[in-house]
Amino acid sequence: MLNTREFQLENLDEVANQILENATSKTILFYGEMGAGKTTLIKALVKALGCDDDVSSPTFSIVNEYSVNDGLVYHFDFYRLNDEEEAYNFGIEDYLESGAWLFIEWPERVKHILENESCNRLTLESLDSKTRSIKFTTH
Template sequence: MLNTRKFQLSELEHVAKDILENATSKTILFYGEMGSGKTTLIKTLVKTLGSNEDVSSPTFSIVNEYSVVDGLVYHFDFYRLNDEEEAYNFGIEDYLESGAWLFIEWPDQVKNILANETCNRIYIESLDATTRALKFLTN
């Protein structure tokens, strides 16, 4: 587990490396207010895993897929999900069983589906325009 820490956005690459080195699961849940930096952190994580793809928020598509050195990353944004049934309709079980990295924003929208999953959790808070507080919990 990484302790709660404050960091500058200029340190994001170092923070991403620390997260990946300490992750105990390839499923990471991201918590934080809108604009706190969840997607920005995920962009850096995907890049750190070796992708050269343009990473963007899957707010409207629900899930984006990225190729990385050792496989795939699926980036979910469940903010616009109306209920868990929608997640079942697009096949969330297949993603959970894929063995790929899963980065999930707004996981509370599917908390019952994730209840039995082993997940790491990241809580991120914007302190000012360039400073974030991050808490990374492993299982």
């Protein structure tokens, strides 16, 4: 487990590498207010996994896929989901069983679907324009 700590955005690549080194699951749940930096951190994680694609928020598409060195990353943004049934409709179970990296923003929107999954939890808080607080919990 990484303790709660503060970091500067200029050290984002280092933080991403530490998360990947400490992850006990390929599923990471991202918690934090709008604008806390969840997507920015996910961009750094995808880069650290070996992808140079332009990583963007899947707010409207719900999921983006990226090829990385050891397979795939699926980046989810569930902010616009109305209910968990929508996640079932696009096949969330297939993604959960894929063995790929899953980076999930707004996981509280599908909490019942994820309750039995092995996941890491990451909470971000914006302290100012250049500083974030991060708490990374492994299960």
